[in-house]
Amino acid sequence: MIHTWLLLLVLVLADCAGTLLFTRGMKQVGEVSTLRPQALLKLASRAVANSSLRLGVFCMTIMFFLFITLLSSADVSFVVPATALTEPVNMLGTRYILQEHVPAVRWLSSVLICIGIYLISLNGV
Amino acid sequence: MKNTIILGLLVVLQVLGYIALSHGLHQIDAGNLVNPLDMFAFGVQVFASPWVLLGVLSLIVSLLLYLVAISRLDLSYVLPIVASNYVLTTLVGWLVLDERVSPTRWVGTLLVTAGVLMVGFSNSAKNPPRSPRPSGSSARHKGMGS
Numbered sequence: 001m002i003h004t005w006l007l008l009l010v011l012v013l014a015d016c017a018g019t020l021l022f023t024r025g026m027k028q029v030g031e032v033s034t035l036r037p038q039a040l041l042k043l044a045s046r047a048v049a050n051s052s053l054r055l056g057v058f059c060m061t062i063m064f065f066l067f068i069t070l071l072s073s074a075d076v077s078f079v080v081p082a083t084a085l086t087e088p089v090n091m092l093g094t095r096y097i098l099q100e101h102v103p104a105v106r107w108l109s110s111v112l113i114c115i116g117i118y119l120i121s122l123n124g125v
Numbered sequence: 126m127k128n129t130i131i132l133g134l135l136v137v138l139q140v141l142g143y144i145a146l147s148h149g150l151h152q153i154d155a156g157n158l159v160n161p162l163d164m165f166a167f168g169v170q171v172f173a174s175p176w177v178l179l180g181v182l183s184l185i186v187s188l189l190l191y192l193v194a195i196s197r198l199d200l201s202y203v204l205p206i207v208a209s210n211y212v213l214t215t216l217v218g219w220l221v222l223d224e225r226v227s228p229t230r231w232v233g234t235l236l237v238t239a240g241v242l243m244v245g246f247s248n249s250a251k252n253p254p255r256s257p258r259p260s261g262s263s264a265r266h267k268g269m270g271s
Contacts, residue, residue: 068171075224076147077215081237087244109243112236119233
């Protein structure tokens with residue numbers, strides 16, 4: 001049980017870090033504004049060279065393998081809804097790390113998700 | 126009509142992906158995953174399993190369909206359909222994989238779905254469509270762990 005929660009926590013943190021790094025990396029690389037092969041190739045080479053994107057891919061890979069590990073030992077009816085824990089963690093990161101304003105509706109939704117995940121876990125994982 | 130097909134396929138493939146992955150992974154002996162040799166053996170079995178490959182393929186196609194959907198439709202229209210995957214995955218897990226789903230778990234799943242919908246709608250209200258034609262805004266694909 002503790003093992004499952006630990007895996008879930010690392011999965012959620014890797015997912016959040018991956019999303020953050022992807023967002024930062026794509027902002028540095030620039031917008032995909034054309035579909036010309038030459039321009040796309042240039043964009044792809046900039047993306048491969050970008051350290052944020054590389055780290056983002058690493059985090060997402062960890063997330064994927066943890067998801068597989070979790071699914072191998074726990075019910076799909078627990079694992080899939082439980083991954084929604086990324087929303088409250090993202091919200092906390094936005095509020096306390098990025099110091100951005102978080103509207104009341106996001107606090108409320110995070111509380112709902114946390115209660116939901118708690119109830120899901122009562123069934124046994 | 127085309128949009129309905131895209132959204133329908135998106136949900137079906139997403140749920141199929143999760144169910145196939147779960148079914149395939151439960152057939153594999155995970156052993157002691159702290160031991161590197163066991164971990165390697167587990168990895169080889171995972172990627173040799175047709176169910177796991179079917180699951181991964183379904184999830185990749187559903188991600189592509191999601192991107193197509195949000196480029197054609199308003200997010201507030203796509204999101205409720207995508208968020209339904211929590212309930213549908215639980216339903217199919219219960220019916221097909223014979224998972225034990227208590228009433229408490231059903232309530233929890235519905236609460237999670239409601240919470241995710243609220244997050245999506247609050248993001249959608251913050252970033253309204255940019256053109257009169259229904260168009261998408263950014264949102265996480267509620268796929269693998271997300």
